[in-house]
Amino acid sequence: MQLIGLKKKLEVLQEEHPLPRTLQLTIEHLLFGEREPVCAMTTARVADAGAAYLYLPRPKLTANRSVTMVFEKSLYDLIRGIRSHTPNHHPYILRSLSEARTETRSTSLSTKTEAVLKLVYLQMLGYDVGWSSFAIVEVMSSTRYKEKRVGYLGAVEVFREGTDVLMLTTNLIKKDLSSSNPMEVSLAINALSHLSSSSLSTDLFPDLLSLLSHSRPQIRKRALLALYRLILSSSTSSYLRTAWPRIKERLEDEDGSVVGAAVQVVCELAQKSGEGGRREWLDCAPVMYGLLRGSENNWMLIKIVKLFASLMPLEPRLIKKLYGPLTTLIKTTPAMSLLYECIHTAIVGGMLDARDEAADELAELCTSKLRTFFEDGDQNLKYLALYAMSKMTTLYPALVAEHTDVILGCVDDSDISIRLRALELVSGMASLRTLPDIVKRLMLQLLPTYSTPLPMHYWVEVVERVLEMCMRNGYENVGNFEWYVAVLIDLAKIAKVDVGGLLGAEMRNVCVRVRNVRGVAVEGMSALVADRGQYRDGDGVGPEVLGAAAWVCGEYSPYLLEQNRALDVLDTLLSPAPHALPALQQAVFITSILKIYTRYVSTPREWNPAWKSEVELWTAKVLGAVEGYVRSGDVEVQGRSVEGCALLRVALEHVHNAPARKSGYDSLERDEGTDAFAAVSDGEKEEGGGEGLPRFVGEVLVGLFGGYELNPVAQTAQSRVPVPQELDLDGWIGEAWSLEPPELVQDDDDEESYYEDPRSAAVVVDKGSPHEDEGITKEERERRAAERRERLKDDPFYIPTAAAANTGLLSDQARGEYFDVDSIPIVELSLEDVEHEGKKEKKVRRKKRGHQSPERQEVQMVEEEMPEGYEPEHASTPSTSTRSSRPTTQAQKSLFAFDTSRLKSLDFAKEDEEEIEAERLRLERERAERRRVAKERAMAAAAAAQPTVVAVVPDVVEVTRKKGKKKGKTGKGKVGEGVEGGEGEKKKSRKKRVVVEEGGEEVEV
Template sequence: MALSGMRGLSVFISDIRNCQNKEQERLRVDKELGNVRTRFKNEKGLSPYEKKKYVWKMLYIYMLGYDVDFGHMEAVSLISAPKYPEKQVGYIVTACLLNENHDFLRLAINTVRNDIIGRNETFQCLALTMVGNIGGREFAESLAPDVQKLLISSSCRPLVRKKAALCLLRLFRKNPDVVNVDGWADRMAQLLDERDLGVLTSSMSLLVALVSNNHEAYWSCLPKCVKTLERLARNQDIPQEYTYYGIPSPWLQVKTMRALQYFPTIEDPNTRRSLFEVLQRILMGTDVVKNVNKNNASHAVLFEALALVMHLDAEKEMMSQCVALLGKFIAVREPNIRYLGLENMTRMLLVTDVQDIIKRHQAQIITSLKDPDISIRRRALDLLYGMCDVTNAKDIVEELLQYLSTAEFTMREELSLKAAILAEKFAPDLSWYVDVILQLIDKAGDFVSDDIWFRVVQFVTNNEDLQPYAAAKAREYLDKPAIHETMVKVSAYLLGEFGHLLARRPACSPKEIFSVIHEKLPTVSPSTIPILLSTYAKILMHTQPPDPELQNQIWAIFNKYESCIDAEIQQRAVEYIALSRKGAALMDILAEMPKFPERQSSLIKKADTEVDTAEQSALKLRTQQQTSSALVVTDQRPANGTPLSSSTQLTLVKVPSMSSTADHNLAEQGLSHENGTLSKVDPQPPSADLLGDLLGPLAIEGPPSTDVQSQQTIVSGLEDVPNTIEAAAIVPFGEQTNSVQPIGNIAERFHALCLKDSGVLYEDPYIQIGIKAEWRAHHGRLVLFLGNKNTSPLVSVQAIILPPSHLKMELSLVPETIPPRAQVQCPLEVVNLRPSRDVAVLDFSYKFGNNMINVKLRLPAVLNKFFQPIAVTAEEFFPQWRSLSGPPLKLQEVVRGVRPMPLLDMANLLNSFRLIVCPGLDPNPNNLVASTTFYSESTRAMLCLVRIETDPADRSQLRMTVASGEPALTYELKEFMKEQLVNIPTAAAPVPQPTSPAAAATDPGAMLAGLL
């Protein structure tokens, strides 16, 4: 019997390995799971050995990546088996399949405790290992005293005690109260006298957790830790099995130094001297060798020693030695060591005395700025920024400017900001500062914030000697054929204020300055035009005696913009043309700007805060948004059921709607197409790259937080709707204990319905829930088709809608009983209040026989359902695109992890989101431009524009820019598209369609009948 059992397991493993593809493997696994499930139903007839065999198979299937949602009780029951083989399987499989909150674990607590306090060391080890892996608060409260007794027991073998230490560590992390500080500090110190390195290493792990929580109670352990380090450094009494590539127990060394870093100081001079001798030995004895494993171990010890040296604020001589050692590391070929060297040098900058020593390695650090690994380049940038001062600022900033032209655009914003801050803090003279900022704008204008050029204007305005030089440099940049819009702004401002100081220089007459600035007008966005109009007025004021030709040209421009739709532009044009006719009064009104008051630079303020990454910013914005938590994790377990044949016919039970005028109201409230038309502005001649401003900063700006207003849901059959609707909507599917398994993948069905308007939302052996939807502006009407597939009625039927705060939803009456082979229609009215990606949830339950089934299903009333595709022409697109100048109305992000696909497939995917791709708008054939109109009660019709830039050499990443007139809409649309693009295989799953398309098309009520 034993032989046949082992043969069965071996045959199953062989069958799995011989499968030709994933589908064959799934079929074989499903067959085996069905067999195991059948055997477990007759559990009384199973011997402990047979139960062990089937549980082993379950573990193997789980290790292959399949969900095993049954047999947990059988695995737990093996823990109480009297023999080791069965008990071992019980402990191993329970630790793998269950988590600390599983209800079945409570049944095993007494058995586990009996094994721990028993005399069988093997059983003790099994129990301690399992508790150390998955023990929760209940285990901590029940078992902690017994585990502590094992740990300090002198009669237990080291094998048991080291497992007890790790087990107690787990229990302490789950409930710190289980370790009494007053009674445990002395015992912890005694444990550090242990000669067995296994017990000592485990005890040190426990000590690290204890001192991180409360170091003051464990001062008596500090000298013991130093003695342990001395023992290891001198290789005293270290068994061979604890020596790793000649290094005495590197794991214990690292843990000991980590524990010492939680103590603020070491007051005893003898202990401090002994510790520094050990650290000196580690620093002197570590070098880079060819063996990778030895390198990893020795450098783990070394870098922990460096951290301890910095923590203890060692003498300057030792600090210098550390910097010299790191200087060798940043020059080696191994990238991991270079990274750690740069990172620790940056940390050492906190110790001001070593800054001069770090400067000796400046050339090597600059070389690291060109490393192929971006993580090393980032650490090199941080280090250069931290080590910069007046003596080396010029060299470092010039290197940063040179690197800027080749740096990845994910780094350019941070790089630009740091270069600007360093130039301002450590400029040897102001003319050099002006040169640096103008170069910065010229090379990376998209990544230069307005704060940077505002600061240049302040410096130039407040320093008269600098004004002619700054105006001359601005004039030079305007001669370039293509310059960034930020350069146009700063140059126009400087020449308007100080251009008259250049009158005697060649090509700097007022007419020539006006001509070269006016050439840039057609290429700029509406936000820049007011600055240019102010410059024209200043030029007119400084032209004495007046030039009639120049005056007429400028007046014609003012006249043109007197009727501009932009209020700012219109007001300036009207006021300037009126002022320019007042003669001498113009000189007083448009005199030079006064000096700015001295105040702290906004850039220096930024220097005190870390520059957020796009991911961090997005996370912050999501937490600031509405607090609706109606996003539900769906069950993705493999289907075990089969649908009924298409020939099965259902009778139709009609349920009256809550409002007889619902359809009429929906039609009445729908917006006409005129509401979504584009607003017209004066068209501008297109520039060489009208989409160039897409290379803007990658900082993700989000919508302001909005107040969450609770929305009532009218549900028939229930008199009291719970107040905690949103809380109820986040119950994870993994904790549902339904005995009925769904047919098909629920998540795939939901994602498919996000792109289609009809299909099956959920199906199990007893019921099928279909959906057919119609969407008009910000209104929607869904019909839920509840079909009973059996010859017996479904009773206790309940349906509750759990809406997010941005949707107003009303469900019609749902009958408590669905007759045999009948279908029920339940209309659901939806109104979209504002943009959001949160999802409504259908909490559906029914009873069939003795089975009570409850499922929570996401409803496909998602963001893109309220889109209406609209094609735009170049004359309509570019004025709108330019008017949305930047965050929070225009957001940009690099999206990685996209499934590579041809550009045509990506265009089709966008079309399925109800975004229409507009060909010919982008001159780059590898890019896509799309548009749509979004409807909600708060925004009404809002135009949305999208541009996607792809790299033919790497289709797994793209850069996406989204723009609209509403910050919340821009952010939600960007995040929605990113989720869909990263999860394309799921999002593009086929939608189950009716087997009788003609019938379903002619009669919505017959859709489910065709599906069944």
């Protein structure tokens, strides 16, 4: 009655204040919901409607009224309200949630439907509306399709696997799956694909499987896709084994959309089944092959090609079968996506591995089509082309090298991902001819004047790729090592990233391995070391590079003397600048200082007062510089500096005491094999020679720092060291150890001497093996322990029991209890022999190029040292890659993600193998029995000298896979028996080939 009165008052208001017809209909819809709303409303009209509504009196609410009047807002009003309250819309949403909660308690199903629709929208905004699950089930049970659709939408968005009311939807979904309305069936299938829990899958799997034979194609298509989710949600593989025959039937469905859905399901299941389970999918290869040749749906062809890419490694016969269809698709298809999938399948499927005429033709076709990807303006296609060509580099490097111009153009692309992919491809294309140009092109990007700013990780990638190209296969691409050393020095100067460790290690590696390049390397490294500006943070080449350069200058210091740069380098090393470097580099600098000093002062010069004063001055200067490292906080730096100071003090004393009379060293012969200088004095050449440079400096220091050449050691040298036969790792090292504390024996004559010199007075008495006192009783051990505690009570060098009690150690002794150390079991530990199996080196097949390669510079490579008597069979080749693999983070598991590992062990053609094996054994026994009988009859006939059947050619019997049936290949398909004249055998109308023996001759009948 109140609503009727409110409507009359609205009519009166309309007569007094006329409103537009559109606004009047909108107000009536907001208040009564009798007419459809008018969507084409301006903001001003809505404001007028709101103002008109303010003049309306509110209905009076009575206590005895069962239904309370609530102003219902639609989803449209909710969205407008949220936008109007932005940015502080949270209080408004909370009020809307409260109103929606009240609306879900309404008896009107339309009101509940509108409330559920608003709650679904708020759920997508991140608000929890799980409390409305029962109202959603009520809306799902509506007979009106419009309301049922909202209920299913709410179930998909709100329900989770652990929702309590999920079990109430089982019968509801089952009823809708069998509905005559296709729209309701589609709603139920869609909801089941999202709510495929284990309980729902068990109850609804038969109903969904029956829908694969539905009369409508859209129902069959939806049922196939929902069946895929149910198979994944199943805890066993029985669902897939049951549904697999029905899925294969849909591959030959008359409707193309159903076939596409079946192909999608098969491809996804094959991808998730892993390497072991994909063999079972070979059953559908003939059907897929027919679809590949006859279908025009590019989307479905992509899926089929992907499936064949995973099946070709398992079935090599597919490779020859697919040459024709894939070549046709690559030549004719205008779709770039399908074209790339065909090329990728040809590469990863092994179709190019044969290297025959067909493979060469296909590879040339693929590379020519990939070039069109670069010419396209799409960046994604350019990236895919680079990725495909990088996979073809190992098989057909010559074909990829024909497109070097477009590949190098991608190195300067604005997209950093394309740059990185092109960088990977270019590094794989590097050869003896192309390496200098590629390195120059990459190093230009590291210059400060480069136009495009690049991220730091790309700079690191460039330096790593340059080093990888040059170091590949023992520097096979480097023709001039002087150029390579210059590249390393330039990289150290222009690469302002953290790659000093790689560059420093490579500098040392090249100088040690290549003798010819040491002079050029010392010249370049000495310039780095002598430049004091390199020691400033942020401006220099880095501490790792400086440490490597100082090591090279010190190890090969004779070249410094030849280049007259020894004093410049030594003066810089003795300055305070190296003190700012890390401790590792400081230790290297100390050794380099001593090596350069020794080489310089041992030069063959006349030992006159001027030279003596200079040597003495440099010795004192070096001593003072090395003493500055003695107080370093690093143990290695302290140890080297202390040893160096001791040597330099002795050298200074010898130099100071050596009289400057006559040249003691007229010549200094150089050992070409070791790069060491051997001093030859006049006294050795001619008797009666005068004194000269002290022998400690000329021979001892020179032999100490340059007596032997440093050669490279193979990485597998340690693993190839043979284990000595006399080495026993299980035996005791020395005598058996005593578990009891040692006894301190004092001199009875002078007890005070114990405290005066405890180290000389205390004598450790060996108690022998711990098993020698097994016969002593427990009381005797307790008595000895008490005497030992009494004797050691006043020992200042032994921890008393009180201290042990304070520290919480040996609590039993602290309480005065006896701790039986003999009760501790002795366990012998043994080391298992680990055999290191060597890895086989991969043979790299290099195709001969048509152009003439540049001449390689002749270099003298130093062979790697290996231990004498090493065992090659126990060698292990560790990985030499310098590129660290970054850990990958595991993606967050989805709410409805399923474990597909069980699909890897599926068997769709499961049969009784035991029965087949028993049938085969039975047939073999029958054949053996027939041969035995024939042999016995032949022997009996020979003994009786009568013509007898010797042998009968048995008919071929093959076993089919059906149990208990045999099929004979005997002329007309009948089964032929092996022995003639047996009981129960049927006589044949055709002749048999029988061999008889008459008079010692064999006759064929």
